[in-house]
Amino acid sequence: MTETVLTRGAMSGDAAHSPADGLPAARRRWAMLALMTGVSMASLDTAIANTALPELARQLHAGAAASVWIVNIYQLAMVATLLPFAALGERVGYRRVATAGLALFTVASLLCALAWNLPLLVGARLLQGLGAAALMGVTTAMMRAIYPAHLQGQGFGLNALVVAVAFAVGPTFASLILALASWPWLFAINVPIGAAAFVLARRVLPDNTRGKHGFDAGAALCNVGAFGFLILLLGDAAHGVSPARLGLEAAATIACFVLLLRRQHGHAAPILPTDLLARPLFALSALTAVCTFAVQSLAFVALPFHFEQVLGRSPVETGFLLTPWPVLVGIMGPISGRLSDRYESGLLAGIGLLVLCAGMAALLWMPDAPSTVAIAWRMAVCGIGFGLFQAPNMKAIMGSAPRERAGGASGIVATARLTGQACGAALVAGCLVLSEHRGTTYALAAAAAIALLGAAISFARLHPRTKG
Known part of the structure; x- marks a missing residue:
């Protein structure tokens, strides 16, 4: 049987393969299609809900404060359950957890579309968040099983590209759907796509050697x-x-x-992976991720206020001005992934964070009335820096964990991202409480400082004593 012929035996999740060698090229492409479809839906639903929140509140006759739970419950469910789902993946198999997550996310999307009041929608969003957590908690571990060791950087780069594209097109996608149809279609569109991804995932995702430890x-x-x-x-x-x-x-x-x-003291595979965090390279890589995603969140929460309230730009202009960052992240994702297969992750991520710091500083020191081009190139610099960081750092986290603990490492990848984003958003709110007029300036300064700190932490990984 050739690689290009996908018989049922070749596509079965239980088909024999060597974990160290990854999957054959043809099956690898189908597996990544199924996995990245789920990741893109989970990422899109964050951006879509943020953009559509005012319209959802209006049509559901809900107050602004109460309607925020449509967004908050999804994020809270994800952060709270990522590590337990990752640990469960080590015990029962990443494939089972990923496909169950896809199924739950798809069913919950249907429930969101059918909800007729705010409490029902919030409840369905909770289930959606749980499904997204199950999928994303094991995504990075699945890629380690899908790709051979020498190509894993490419897989992580593709993941960065998919997340960046979803982040970039989410607001436009939501606006387009609301212009053509009612709000339930924001969620209903996931149903056929999720069902197709589930069927494909059941056939092509590989199984992993399961841990002998129990699930606590x-x-x-x-x-x-x-x-x-x-x-x-x-x-x-x-x-x-x-x-x-x-x-x-x-x-x-x-x-x-x-x-x-x-x-979890004394457990062979703790849910909060203290055994992995005791490894200097792993801990520094996770801390670098928290810093970097805090910078991203600081920027994307503070900049709309800065563009509209300080620079006097319209909401439509603001949307376009934010676009260069995720576009450049998407372009840099595959490039940095390939570079991470040749150069040390600490070096690449550290350089990326220095570039990100320079971009944030350039935004902070913009003239009083900058042109569109002046703003765009600064956003592009930030995107280049962030894109250069992402895939190498993900590879460092996964590469510093034993293969049997890939689930715990994968959970930390997603948890570090969401925790950093939550810290960044909280810092922006704190800066705005501190000063309504200069709060966004303080937030941009904090972002530049945290990016510089992240670069220092990343370069610390180059020291020989961090390799253990």
């Missing part, structure tokens, strides 16, 4: 509480809620983390 449901619940309360704490602190409420949330966060660490 108690630790999983502690993890949900720890990260759930942490995200609530960050958001509420930035919006200046009462000290009493912040104190309760902080106490709950600490208590859940303490219980989690005590519960």
Whole structure:
């Protein structure tokens, strides 16, 4: 049988293959198509909901504060359950968790489209977030099984490209759907695409050698509480809620983390992968990711306010002015992926973060009335830097973990991204509370400083003692 003929035996998830060698080229393409379709839907649904939130609130007759839960519950569900789903993937198989996540996401999308009030939509979005977490929690581990070791950088670069494109087209896609149809179609469009991806994933995604350790449901619940309360704490602190409420949330966060660490002590494969975080290269790579995604979130939350309130640009202009960043990330993703197969990840990611820092500084020091071109090239520089960072850093995280702990490493990739984004958004809100007129300037300065810190952390990985 040749590689180009996909018989049922060749496409079966249980087909024999060597994990170290990845999949044959033809099956690899089909597997990545199924996987990236799911990733693109999960990424699109974040951007789509953000853009369509005012229209959703209007048509559901909901207040602005209550309608924000359409976005928040999705993100909270993802952050809180990524690591438990990644750990479950090590125990029962990444393929099973990924396909179950695709199925749940697709069904939840249908429930979102059928919801007739805000509570039902929020409940369906919770299920959607759980499905997205199951899929994205094991995505990076799946790519390690799909690609041979010498080509894994290309896979991570493709993942960066897909996420960047979804992020870039999300607002336009949402606006187009709302212009042609009613809001339920924002979610209904996922149903046929998700169903097709599920059928394909069942046939082509590879199975992995499963861990012999058990899955600790108690630790999983502690993890949900720890990260759930942490995200609530960050958001509420930035919006200046009462000290009493912040104190309760902080106490709950600490208590859940303490219980989690005590519960998983001595476990062969802890849900919060303290065994992997004890490795200097892994820990530094994860911390670099948190810093970088905090910079991204700072920029994409603060810049719309800066463009419209400080520079006097229209919302339509603002959308176009933000576009060069994700476009350049998409272009750089495959390039940086190929470079990461030849050069050290710490070096490439560090250079990328220095470029990102320079771009943020250039945005901070823009003239009072910059031209469109002046803004666009600064955004492009940021996109180049961010795109150069992403694939090498992902490869460093996965490459520094043993193959049997790929699930835990994959969970950290996604958790670091979402935690960094939550921290960045909270910092922007805090800067705006600090000063309504100069808050965006403070946020851009913070982004430049965090990018510089991330570069220093990335370069620290080049020291020989971090390789253990």
